[in-house]
Structures are given as structure tokens and as C-alpha cells.
Amino acid sequence: MTVHRGAEAAPTNGAGQALVRLAGVQKHYGNLHVLKDIDLDVARGEVVVVIGPSGAGKSTLCRAINRLETIDEGEILLDGEPLPAEGKGLARLRADVGMVFQSFNLFAHKTVLENVTLGPIKVRKKSKAEAETRAKELLERVGVAHQAAKYPAQLSGGQQQRVAIARALAMDPKVMLFDEPTSALDPEMIKEVLDVMVDLAERGMTMIVVTHEMGFARTAANRVVFMADGAIVESADPETFFTNPESDRAKDFLGKILKH
């Protein structure tokens, strides 16, 4: 399967104005240097897969991009605008960045439909009717429309993750971040979530995806970014990266995961 993209899609690194730009980003947890001088440009419509060993800082990178974590130095721009430090401006910018977590994090006391409409109603100030119409469309698209009245606990992991994707999409984000969206899923549910993500990529969504699913990276990614020990070690198109990695770290890492 190959992804066919629109004409405007995906120039690689640096060309034109990046939708997401990280420049010289540094972060420490105490003595631990978790993000080391990260420079990363993600173009509009580009799909970037981030891979790397555990503890490399992949989650921290994602969380820094919508400022769930603060950074010590450097800057992060979204559509040319720097992330505001606090308050209303930050909340507004966050709404433009969709985030999908490993553990779904659906609101347990709300139905599937309410999970998807909460943000549009309370943050985007849409009317309830408008939000529900759109939510139903999105739930249809991710294949859980018939579960709309249920509570998250009544759904399988794969269904919950698809609802979480719909919840993020309902905000009409400019970019979607996925932090190991399939790692908590049983094998038979991984595909249904990946299919939704591939579909999103085909529609031209800008995506930053932390995942070890090589199949997804090969199918949908424009670029693979390999991180280790808090730094970006290598950045290449998927074919090059998987067949002919440059660094020893990447070779070593691929050797380990491909053996299984």
C-alpha cells in the first residue's frame, strides 16, 4: 500500500515555512539531559515517524510540542508562532495540536459522543448541535459510530483509541501528535488503529508519530527520525532508514527490533 498525497504535500526538511519548528530545544530532568539540542522542522502535510530506544526522549519531545512539558532552552514554533508560556494563548495553541496517548485517556465519566464534543463545545465554543453532527461524522470515520452512547469502559482498547483520535480531530488541529498509540493494544486491535492513522495521513494531516510499527512507517511516513539518548541521531526517508541506516546506534536498534 502506498500513500498518495495531494500536490501541496510534504516537502522535506526546512523547505518553505515549517508548520512545526523546534530549534535548539534543551530539556533536563534534574541531571538527566532528556532533550539535547533538538532541531526539527515538520512541513505542512508531512508525516514524521519518531523511533528510538526506550528512554530516548520521544514522549518528552511530543509533550514539549504542546507544552505538557516545559523546555529549558530553545524555541518551538507552531505555524510560525512561538508557544506562549501560559494562559489563554497557550490553551488556544494547544487546541491546534491534537494529541493521542498510549493509554487513550478518554474521560471516563462521559459517553463516547460527549468525549468528542467536550472540546469543541467548551474550547471552540461551538453549539451542541454543530459539535454533535461533526462528532458523529468523525466517529463514523474511525468506525465507532454505533458506540456513541457507551462509556469508555465498555469499549475495547482499539475502539477507545479510535475514539481518542476522533476526540483530537474534533478540534480541527493543524497537527496531530501520536505517542505510541498502539503500544497498549492487543495485536488484533493494532491494525484497526493504524488503518485510521494511514487514512488520516492520506487526507494530508500533518502528523508526528512515535511508534515502532515499521509497517506504518513504511506505508505512511515521509520521514523517519531516529532518537537516542535525547538527541536526534538520524533523519531519513523510511526506505533509506530501514534498509541502509547510517549510524551505528540506528543499525544496532534496528537489528534488535527486526529480529523479533
Place this chain on the structure above:
Amino acid sequence: MDVVWEHREAIALAFAYTVLLFVFAGVGSLIGGTLLTAMRVGPIKVLRWAAAIYVTLVRNTPLLIVIFFFRLAAPKMDLRFDFVDVVLPTTVGDVRINNIFAACTVGLTVYTAAFVCEALRSGVNAVPLGQAEAARAIGMPFAGVMRYVVLPQAFRASIPPLANVQIALLKNTTVAGALGVSEAFIRMRGLLNDNPTARISLFIAFAAIFVVLVEVLSFVANRLERRVRVA
């Protein structure tokens, strides 16, 4: 039991004071405790500290001292309740809501709010952090995260401890008698003095009414808990 029946109107009036103290301080403490909880888990360090100090201070001070503070010390700091003077006519007599009643209500509220905060905070801790992050990630400001995601679940998780706090408040209203509000305890003491031969039945009557009131509260709490339980 004749004595109890004979004084039924006085007893009813006394319990009207008790119930009013409870309702005002109950609502007040739920609101205050919720705000304290939000301060305590919020992003602003100064408020986190302020709430923590409040809870530690108030929770470890005897209720009687807290209430006496509002009756006797607060006026010296120009915190007076003289503007409160309302008479509620009832079929069993007038309920007079004056400055003393107000001071007691404020004292009970301030005291109980600390316990509401503790109960609610345990409920907040039961809400997975990931849900709050997900709410932040869709652009909700802190107030929205608390209001729409965290607190509704925290309230559900803490209905039993909150019910206990409110039951304690109902019984604590008797302390207001020490300051001169003619609530149930004071009325009972008066009747005991005037009717030495009927003391046992008076005790039983007052205790029984308290038991009924507490049971009503427990019943409401149970119903509420069952109704909001997530499938």
C-alpha cells in the same frame, strides 16, 4: 413522653435552627472545600501553599475555638456580622437569624471546608492524571479541566467520605449552642433542667431526631452514589 409532646413546638423550633445551620454551613463548606481543592492541586504555587496551610491549621484546631474566633476575635479585626438580622416566621415560632447565628455558620463553614477539601482531594487523586492531560491537550484552561473532567469524577469517588463530613457537620451544629443559638442542644439542656423527671424520654427524643436526620443524609448519599456510578 408527655413532656416531649408538650414541648413539641419548642423542640421543632430548635431543630429548625439545627437544620438551618447545617444547610448553610453544608452548602458553604462544599463550595469552599471545592475551591480549596482546586487551589491545592492547581498550577499556582502560592495558592497551593495557602490552601495547604489553611487545611492544616483549621483541621487541627478544635471546632469550638474556630467558632469562638468568629464570635469574639473576628469583630476586633472588623469582621462583624451585625448586618445579619432576619426573622423567619414559622408555625412553631420565629427563627431569628442574627449576628451570632451568622458567626456560628461562618465558623462551621470554615471548619468543615477543610474536611471537604481533604475528602475531595482523595477523590481528585483517584482520577487518572492522563485524563487531565488529555483535557489540557485539547486546549482547556485549568478551570475547565477541573470543572468538566476532574471534579465531576472526584465528587463521585468521594461521595462516601463527603457524606461522613456532612454528617459530622450536622452533629457539630450543637456547638453553636455554646454561643447562644437556640439550636437543639441548648433547647434540650433547658428542657432537662425544667423537667428533671422526664430526662430519659427527653434524651431519647433528641437522640432519635438526630438519628433520623443522619439517616436521611445517608440515604441521600447512597442514592446519589448509585445514580452517578459510571457503567
